[in-house]
Structure formats: structure tokens, C-alpha cells
Amino acid sequence: MTSFGNAPNYCGDTISTKTFLFATFFEMIPVLRLFVRILPLAYLGLFYFYPLFIIFRLSFAPNDVIDLSAFAELVTDDYYRRILWFSTWQAAVSTILTLLIALPAAYLFARYHFRGKTLLRTIASVPFVLPALVVASAFSALFGPRSQGLWLMLLAHVFYNYTLVLRIVSGFWANLDPQLTQAAAVLGANGRRTWREITLPLLMPSIGAAALLVFTFCFGAFGSVLLLAGPRYATLEVEIYTQATSFLNLPIAAALSLLQMSATLLLTILYNRVQTRTAALNLRAAHRIQQPVRGWVRWLWLGVITSLALLIVSPLFALVLRAIDAASVLGWGAYGALFNQSSSALFGVAPIEAVQNSVLYGLATVILALGVGIPAAYLLNDKTNTRAIFTILDTIFMLPLGTSAVTLGFGYIVAFASPPLAWRAEPWLLPFAHALLALPFVVRTLSPTLRSIDSRLRDAAQVMGASPLRAWREIDWPILARGIAVAAIFAFTISIGEFGATLLLGQPNYPTIPVVIFRFMGLPGIRNYALSLAMGCILMLVTAISFMVIERLRISDSEF
Amino acid sequence: MKIEQSSLVIFSSFLVACSATIPAPNPTSVVTSAPSPTSTAPRPASATVVIPAVSSNASPIAPPDVASALASPLLPTVAANLPAPPQFSGKTLTVVTHDSFSLNRKLIAGFERQTGAKVNILKSGDAGAMLNKVILSKGSPLGDVVFGIDNTFFSRAIDANIFEAYTPKGVEGISTDLRLDKDNRLIPIDFGYVNINYDLQFFKTKGLALPQSLRDLTKPEYKGKLVVQNPATSSPGLAFVIATIATFGESGNYTWKDFWRDLRKNEVIVTSGWEQAYYERFSGSSGKGDAPMVVSYSTSPAAEVFYSEGAIKEPPTDNILPAKGVFRQIEFAGVVKGAKESALAKVWMDYLLTSVVQEDLAPSMAVYPAVNAAKLDEVFAKYAPNVKEPADVAPDVIAKNREKWIQEWTQVMLR
Numbered sequence: 001m002t003s004f005g006n007a008p009n010y011c012g013d014t015i016s017t018k019t020f021l022f023a024t025f026f027e028m029i030p031v032l033r034l035f036v037r038i039l040p041l042a043y044l045g046l047f048y049f050y051p052l053f054i055i056f057r058l059s060f061a062p063n064d065v066i067d068l069s070a071f072a073e074l075v076t077d078d079y080y081r082r083i084l085w086f087s088t089w090q091a092a093v094s095t096i097l098t099l100l101i102a103l104p105a106a107y108l109f110a111r112y113h114f115r116g117k118t119l120l121r122t123i124a125s126v127p128f129v130l131p132a133l134v135v136a137s138a139f140s141a142l143f144g145p146r147s148q149g150l151w152l153m154l155l156a157h158v159f160y161n162y163t164l165v166l167r168i169v170s171g172f173w174a175n176l177d178p179q180l181t182q183a184a185a186v187l188g189a190n191g192r193r194t195w196r197e198i199t200l201p202l203l204m205p206s207i208g209a210a211a212l213l214v215f216t217f218c219f220g221a222f223g224s225v226l227l228l229a230g231p232r233y234a235t236l237e238v239e240i241y242t243q244a245t246s247f248l249n250l251p252i253a254a255a256l257s258l259l260q261m262s263a264t265l266l267l268t269i270l271y272n273r274v275q276t277r278t279a280a281l282n283l284r285a286a287h288r289i290q291q292p293v294r295g296w297v298r299w300l301w302l303g304v305i306t307s308l309a310l311l312i313v314s315p316l317f318a319l320v321l322r323a324i325d326a327a328s329v330l331g332w333g334a335y336g337a338l339f340n341q342s343s344s345a346l347f348g349v350a351p352i353e354a355v356q357n358s359v360l361y362g363l364a365t366v367i368l369a370l371g372v373g374i375p376a377a378y379l380l381n382d383k384t385n386t387r388a389i390f391t392i393l394d395t396i397f398m399l400p401l402g403t404s405a406v407t408l409g410f411g412y413i414v415a416f417a418s419p420p421l422a423w424r425a426e427p428w429l430l431p432f433a434h435a436l437l438a439l440p441f442v443v444r445t446l447s448p449t450l451r452s453i454d455s456r457l458r459d460a461a462q463v464m465g466a467s468p469l470r471a472w473r474e475i476d477w478p479i480l481a482r483g484i485a486v487a488a489i490f491a492f493t494i495s496i497g498e499f500g501a502t503l504l505l506g507q508p509n510y511p512t513i514p515v516v517i518f519r520f521m522g523l524p525g526i527r528n529y530a531l532s533l534a535m536g537c538i539l540m541l542v543t544a545i546s547f548m549v550i551e552r553l554r555i556s557d558s559e560f
Numbered sequence: 561m562k563i564e565q566s567s568l569v570i571f572s573s574f575l576v577a578c579s580a581t582i583p584a585p586n587p588t589s590v591v592t593s594a595p596s597p598t599s600t601a602p603r604p605a606s607a608t609v610v611i612p613a614v615s616s617n618a619s620p621i622a623p624p625d626v627a628s629a630l631a632s633p634l635l636p637t638v639a640a641n642l643p644a645p646p647q648f649s650g651k652t653l654t655v656v657t658h659d660s661f662s663l664n665r666k667l668i669a670g671f672e673r674q675t676g677a678k679v680n681i682l683k684s685g686d687a688g689a690m691l692n693k694v695i696l697s698k699g700s701p702l703g704d705v706v707f708g709i710d711n712t713f714f715s716r717a718i719d720a721n722i723f724e725a726y727t728p729k730g731v732e733g734i735s736t737d738l739r740l741d742k743d744n745r746l747i748p749i750d751f752g753y754v755n756i757n758y759d760l761q762f763f764k765t766k767g768l769a770l771p772q773s774l775r776d777l778t779k780p781e782y783k784g785k786l787v788v789q790n791p792a793t794s795s796p797g798l799a800f801v802i803a804t805i806a807t808f809g810e811s812g813n814y815t816w817k818d819f820w821r822d823l824r825k826n827e828v829i830v831t832s833g834w835e836q837a838y839y840e841r842f843s844g845s846s847g848k849g850d851a852p853m854v855v856s857y858s859t860s861p862a863a864e865v866f867y868s869e870g871a872i873k874e875p876p877t878d879n880i881l882p883a884k885g886v887f888r889q890i891e892f893a894g895v896v897k898g899a900k901e902s903a904l905a906k907v908w909m910d911y912l913l914t915s916v917v918q919e920d921l922a923p924s925m926a927v928y929p930a931v932n933a934a935k936l937d938e939v940f941a942k943y944a945p946n947v948k949e950p951a952d953v954a955p956d957v958i959a960k961n962r963e964k965w966i967q968e969w970t971q972v973m974l975r
Contacts, residue, residue: 058696133835133836136836136840137839137840140840140848141848144850145840145841145848145849145850146850226793226832226833227831227832227833227836230830230831230832231790231792231793231830231831231832231974232974238793241793242792242793244688244689244692245685245686245688245689245692246688246792246793246798246962246966247962247963247966248688248691248692248695248716249963250692250696322848326846329871329872330868330871330872331871334868334869334871337869406689409685409689409693410692410693410696413684413693413696413697413702414696414697417697417699417700417702418700422700424702425654425680425682425702425703515659515683518659519659519660519662521835521839522659522660522834522835523863523867523925523926524838524845524856524857524859524860524863524864524867524926525860525863525864525865525866525867525868526845526846526864526867526868526872527867527868527869527871528863528867529839529845529846
């Protein structure tokens with residue numbers, strides 16, 4: 001790239017090493033920039049589009065002759081139309097419910113400070129990582145074994161996705177300059193008008209981002225549908241799974257996957273149409289704005305706490321009670337098996353080792369997802385992007401989340417089979433796959449903030465002599481830090497909760513916590529049930545502790 | 561072109577970055593957890609691989625016995641007698657299996673010690689997902705051995721032509737009715753029975769008589785008392801449906817569909833998977849469910865005792881085993897065609913039929929060993945009886961009708 005020969009000479013004839021390095025660094029910046037731009041696309045290309053292409057080719061043209069009869073079947077059989085309709089409406093209802101319940105909390109968390117805030121935010125995130133089997137167990141403990149049905153599934157979707165809206169919206173809201181609303185008030189606007197004309201439009205990018213994620217998640221719902229809605233209902237994801245693993249009918253499964261992906265595609269495009277690109281906003285560091293809870297906000301506080309207690313804490317608590325209850329039959333000593341290497345049901349590996357595996361996979365996913373996701377967010381929000389490019393990139397970064405894990409998993413098996421890509425049995429492939437699912441979260445969390453940073457500030461900083469890195473550190477980082485922490489939390493969550501990853505890839509020799517939960521629950525015997533519940537509690541604990549640690553890091557970072 | 565190159569560069573740099581962050585296998589758990597002098601001693605091996613000369617007295621109450629037995633100082637002595645270097649050192653055997661597979665890690669470590677090879681267990685989803693992955697990776701096999709194809713998927717696997725014929729040592733010890741493939745491409749390793757479990761306490765306190773046949777389940781006294789699983793998403797669910805097809809037949813004046821229609825009228829409870837059926841709906845397992853009968857396995861009552869490690873002495877549940885109304889699920893293993901470590905895979909197949917492995921199958925997976933001579937653990941022997949006359953449905957008939965049956969069932973039960 002930069003050869004010594006044509007290195008620009010800034011300091012006359014004698015070049016000190018230091019100056020030379022400095023000069024080279026400047027020379028490198030375009031290269032670095034290019035690297036940063038290509039990285040997310042290369043990652044997606046290799047770990048998403050390539051395996052997907054391979055599996056679609058295998059499904060529709062197994063013998064190099066294209067056969068699209070599966071699509072004809074999709075169109076003619078109205079069974080599939082009903083599945084598409086069910087997937088759509090339940091996702092829409094779940095999204096609306098989640099927004100209704102979580103938005104007031106987002107406001108409270110954004111604008112006020114009160115005791116136990118971090119703890120509450122952490123608890124609200126725990127459901128997101130719990131396997132559907134565990135949630136079904138918790139709900140059955142709460143509502144009795146007969147409870148099954150759509151309302152329970154919708155409730156579970158709110159339970160799961162509450163944290164998405166809370167974190168994404170409040171993360172953005174916290175940085176909004178309150179002077180705008182204050183100004184509106186001074187000019188005579190009443191509360192409702194201020195909300196409608198100032199706050200809501202300003203918040204829309206983050207509310208939209210959260211809603212899009214929640215919808216995509218619910219649209220591809222799997223475990224919650226099977227276990228809570230009951231066998232009468234099927235989403236596209238459930239049907240893809242049945243077709244692919246029970247009937248071994250790949251063409252139909254692949255056609256359904258394409259249908260599912262196009263839904264995500266359409267939705268993201270629609271979202272971008274509706275979404276006006278916000279102009280630069282004057283964002284402020286959150287801690288300067290927040291106020292103590294006073295006056296009518298006390299009622300809001302009470303409402304939020306109550307809804308959190310009912311919706312989030314009580315199922316979690318029911319789960320803990322069940323685990324304790326099982327111990328009353330077996331004695332507490334039964335839980336010693338969690339630390340026992342010779343527990344025969346699990347390869348003779350102490351189940352507790354799974355905690356270490358889960359955390360390590362989680363950390364690897366955070367590093368990968370941020371490493372790819374931050375450049376991706378910058379690439380997406382580059383001011384030189386045309387509207388079309390923006391929409392295309394936005395859709396591309398969103399797609400992995402709206403893609404069937406079974407289908408992609410099959411793609412991995414074939415695509416990463418032979419050298420130089422013979423990776424399918426490698427344990428490191430798992431965090432790469434996790435990061436793929438975490439990427440949409442990272443991009444979506446960072447985008448609203450990034451879009452609102454005034455690039456003139458950066459230019460000004462550079463005019464005044466700051467290096468691009470310095471400018472980034474001084475301008476972008478303080479505002480972005482909160483978003484990055486939220487993104488890191490999501491990436492960690494995705495990994496530790498293993499969304500469809502068991503389906504996505506084979507499980508190598510390192511069992512993670514969800515794998516242990518499934519393993520125990522897959523065997524009869526009250527002790528196995530108790531151990532799986534105990535592992536569920538450990539998963540909650542590990543998640544909560546990890547989140548607390550990440551939040552700690554964030555606070556010390558954002559105040560520099 | 562340029563983009564491809566840079567993506568490769570980017571990727572390789574990521575590889576380096578990542579390799580530092582992969583959870584390193586805990587060496588004590590992966591290789592051997594026994595304080596083993598064998599690690600320095602010459603290892604046993606030769607053309608014929610010697611299986612540890614220790615019988616596992618796998619006591620259900622104290623599983624550590626297995627560990628201590630296998631790690632006993634006996635092993636090094638055996639090793640010292642066979643000074644030949646391990647035949648497969650440096651090689652890795654990849655065993656593709658389903659998520660429910662389990663085998664005592666000591667046994668895997670034992671295999672690794674004898675052969676010098678490493679064993680990589682690749683869990684690849686449920687049985688259906690696993691089979692599909694194996695079929696998809698036909699050109700460049702996913703692994704060397706596949707474990708866990710059952711008789712509902714048997715014909716699909718055979719027709720896909722993905723297994724190499726190999727007759728492992730000890731195969732003659734397996735009953736011929738389990739050996740479905742005359743060419744020995746797929747070898748039966750274990751089996752289980754899918755049948756109805758009932759809650760002893762419930763039937764006793766209510767003074768309710770047990771159903772004597774499947775047909776009895778449609779009687780009013782059993783209204784809302786049976787939990788079954790959706791055959792589209794659950795393998796015991798499918799097994800039970802097949803048992804009803806074997807019992808009632810597809811034609812005649814009372815077909816299997818008539819039976820299910822009556823069951824539906826009788827408010828049978830349908831769940832998506834076994835876990836929910838057994839642990840949330842069935843009252844016999846955790847005491848929190850509301851239905852006293854569930855479709856499960858004949859080993860489940862024994863498992864309730866076995867896995868409680870002494871806390872429960874008598875099973876809270878028992879089996880209902882109507883003649884020809886029980887499905888026998890057989891699990892097969894086979895050497896993958898074109899396997900990289902074909903020779904090693906064959907040694908593994910031999911190993912699966914040895915008594916140490918066969919006798920660990922019940923404790924590890926709650927299934928019966930396929931080899932007749934293998935001793936069934938005493939808890940399983942006592943509470944998990946062998947079924948004399950299981951439903952007789954040939955695997956090719958299942959393969960041919962699988963999708964049709966599931967769709968017909970769905971039509972009757974869920975629409």
C-alpha cells in the first residue's frame with residue numbers, strides 16, 4: 001500500500017521516525033476507512049449470503065436444473081396463506097402491546113433517576129435470554145398447567161421484548177436535549193402538543209427501530225408458538241422447521257424461508273419510507289438532564305414498577321419457587337449434581353462448566369458484533385449515502401434476524417464443508433453465527449444516535465487540528481458510549497440466550513447453559529426437572545450479573 | 561475480485577482475533593478427568609483395539625462408581641501389556657448425533673486412550689435435523705459416524721445412500737428383529753418403547769380402573785386425562801400415532817382416524833413436545849400437572865427412580881402396555897460413506913457394541929441396550945419391563961407414509 005519510496009516528506013530532508021510514522025498513519029486513513037467500510041459487508045457476505053445462496057441453490061436446483069414447483073405449492077395451498085397471516089397479525093399485536101407497556105417505562109428511565117434503576121433495567125432484560133421451555137414452565141407455574149393459548153403467547157412476547165423497547169428508546173431519549181420541550185412550553189404549547197409535535201417526532205427513529213426489531217422477532221417466533229400458543233398454531237418459522245426436519249422437504253422449507261425473508265425486506269423498506277431521516281440533534285450527556293422523581297411522576301414510577309413486578313418479576317420468581325419446591329422433594333443435596341463431574345446425564349461434565357462456556361461465547365460474540373456492527377452503523381449512516389443505498393444497507397443489516405435459523409443452519413453445513421472454508425465443526429463458528437444475529441441489534445441501537453451527531457462538529461474539531469481519531473473520541477464517543485453499551489448488552493444476550501443457535505449449528509463439545517437446560521429437561525425424572533430449573537435460575541443470575549458489569553463499565557466510560 | 565481478496569484478508573485477521581477468544585476446552589474435562597498415569601505410559605492399541613478390562617458396575621445410586629472403575633489402576637496395567645503406540649494418534653473422530661445423545665465422558669475418554677484419537681461429538685439438532693444435515697453434506701461428510709437415526713427415519717437414511725456397510729464385532733449378539741438392514745449399513749445400538757405412563761397416586765386415590773386397550777382411552781372416564789404430543793414436532797408423538805395406526809389400521813369400520821376423532825371428543829390434550837407434556841401437563845412427574853396419563857417411554861418410571869439418586873425409592877408412575885399398542889423406537893448408528901476416518905469409525909462402531917458402552921446406555925439416555933448380553937441396570941431392569949409384542953410397522957412403510965399420516969392426523973386433531 002504505502003511504500004517507503006513515495007511517502008510524503010513533511011519535514012524536509014531528514015525524517016525522524018516519529019514524524020514518518022505519523023505521516024504513514026495519515027496515509028493509512030483512507031485504507032483504514034476502506035477496511036472499515038468493507039468489513040461488515042464482507043462478514044455478511046461470508047457468513048450470511050454465501051451459506052444462504054448455497055442452501056437455496058441446493059433446494060431449488062439440486063441437479064443444476066431449477067425447479068420452482070415449491071413456490072407454486074405455496075401459492076395454491078391456502079394453508080400457507082393462513083400461516084403467513086397468523087405470523088403477521090400476531091407479530092403486529094405483540095409489537096403494539098410491547099410498545100404500549102414499555103414506552104412509559106422508557107420515559108421514566110430516560111428522564112428521571114431513582115434508586116434501583118440499574119437493577120430494574122437489568123431484571124427487565126433477563127427474560128430475553130430465557131429459553132422458551134423455561135418460560136413455558138414459569139407461565140405454567142403462574143397460571144396453572146391448563147393455561148395455553150394465544151393470549152399467553154402474546155404475553156410472553158411482551159415479557160421477552162419489553163427490554164428491547166426500554167433500552168433502545170430510553171437510551172436515545174436520555175440524550176435528547178430537554179431545552180427543546182422547555183422552549184415549546186415557554187412558547188405556550190401544552191403538554192400534549194409538545195409531545196405530539198416535538199418529543200414524538202424526535203423519538204420516532206428509536207421507537208421505529210425498537211418496533212422493527214420486536215416485530216421481526218415475533219414474526220419469526222418459534223418456541224413461544226409451539227409451547228404457549230399450542231400445536232394448533234404455526235408461524236412461518238414453525239412450518240419451516242416441520243418441513244425441514246420432519247418431512248425433510250427442503251424445497252418447501254426454502255421457499256417459506258424466502259417468503260419470511262421478503263417479509264422482513266418489505267418491512268424494513270416500508271420503515272425507511274415512513275422514517276424521515278432526522279437532522280442533526282443537539283444530544284446531551286444523559287446524567288446532566290435527569291431529574292429526581294417528583295410530583296405526578298411518582299404515579300408513573302408506581303405504574304412502571306407495578307407493571308414490571310407483574311409482567312417480568314412474577315414469572316421469574318415463579319421459576320425460582322419451582323426450583324426450590326423441587327428441592328423440598330429431593331433435598332438441597334440434589335443440586336450438588338450441578339457441580340459434579342460424574343453426573344451421568346451430561347457426558348460426565350459438571351453442568352456448571354456450561355456457565356464458563358456460555359460467558360466465553362457471550363464475550364466473543366460481543367467483541368465480534370461490536371467489531372462488525374460499529375463499522376456497519378457508520379457505513380449505514382454515512383452522510384454521502386443516497387436514500388437508495390441507505391435503504392439497501394439498512395435492509396441487508398436487518399435480514400439475518402428475519403431469516404430462518406433452520407435454513408441458515410443447513411446452509412452452514414454445506415457451505416463450510418471443505419477447505420478453505422472447512423469450518424462447520426469449529427467451535428469458534430458459533431460466536432460468528434451469534435454475532436450475525438446480534439448485528440441487527442447493534443446497528444439499530446447505534447443508528448439513531450449516530451444519525452443525530454452533527455458532522456459539522458467533527459469537521460470543526462479537525463479544522464482546529466484534532467486528528468480524525470481524536471475527533472471521534474471527543475465528539476462521537478461520549479454520545480455513542482451509551483449506545484455501544486446497550487449494543488454490547490444485546491449482543492451478549494443474543495449469545496447467552498442462543499436464539500435458534502442449537503438449530504443453526506451443531507453443538508460442539510462445549511455445552512452452554514441452554515444446552516444443559518434442554519438436556520436435563522429432555523430426560524424423565526423429577527431430579528432432571530429440578531436440575532434444569534436450577535440451571536434456568538443460574539442463567540438468570542449469570543445474565544443479571546453480566547449486565548450489571550457491563551452497565552458499570554459504561555458509567556465509568558461515559559463520564560470521562 | 562478485489563473485494564473477495566480483501567474479505568479474505570479481513571476474515572483471516574478475524575480468525576486470529578477469534579482464536580484467542582474461543583472457550584478453550586477445559587483439559588481436565590475433555591481428555592481425561594482421571595488422575596491418569598496412562599497419559600505418560602505407552603497406550604494400548606494395535607489392529608485390534610482393546611476395550612477396558614473393567615466392567616462398569618454402573619450403580620444408579622452412585623454413578624461415581626463408573627468413574628472410579630474406569631480410572632482404576634487396572635487400566636495402566638492393561639496398557640503396559642500392550643506397548644504398541646496408539647494406532648490413530650493425532651486423528652479426530654467426528655460423531656454426528658442428535659441433541660439428546662449422551663454417553664459417559666469416561667467412556668469417550670476410554671476410547672480416546674485406546675486409540676490415541678480424539679472424539680468430537682457433533683450434536684446437530686433433533687433426529688430429523690441431524691439426518692437432513694448428514695444427507696445435505698453427502699459430498700463432504702459432516703462426520704465419520706452417525707449415531708441416532710431411528711426406525712421412523714431409517715428408510716430415508718438408507719435410500720439416501722450415505723452409509724457404508726460394516727459389520728461390527730458383536731453384532732451377532734443383537735436380536736435379528738432389531739437388525740433391520742441386512743447389509744449392515746445401519747447397526748442398531750439401542751431401543752426404547754413409546755407407550756403411556758400413568759400417575760399411580762391418581763388412579764389409586766380416584767379408584768379409577770386402568771385402560772386395558774388403546775380403545776378404552778376414548779371412554780368417558782378418561783376424559784381429559786391423556787396428554788399426547790403433536791407428531792409433526794415430537795418423535796414420541798409420531799411413534800404413538802404409528803402405534804395407533806398399527807392397532808386400528810387404515811381401513812375397516814374403525815380406523816386409526818376414527819380413534820383419534822374419538823380421542824379428540826374425549827378432550828385429549830395435545831402439546832408440541834415431550835418436555836411440556838411430561839413435566840407441565842402430566843401429574844405423575846412433578847405433581848403440578850393436571851392429567852394422569854401421558855405418552856412417554858417405558859423407561860420413564862424407572863428413570864424417575866434412577867435419576868433421583870436415592871431420593872425416590874419407588875416410581876410414582878407406571879406403564880400401560882397394551883399388546884401391539886406400543887411402538888419400539890430403535891436407534892441406529894452407521895459409518896458414513898467417504899468418511900475421512902473410516903477405519904477409526906469402524907473401531908468406534910465396535911466400541912458401541914461392547915458391554916461397557918451398552919451398559920451405560922440406560923443410565924445415560926434411558927434406553928435399552930441392543931446387545932442381548934448387556935446387563936440392564938437394576939433399576940431399569942426392575943421398573944422398565946421389556947415389551948413382548950410391540951407394534952409391528954416396517955420402516956419403509958413409515959417412510960412412505962410419514963408425511964401423509966402426520967397431515968391426516970393434523971387434519972383430524974388440530975383443524
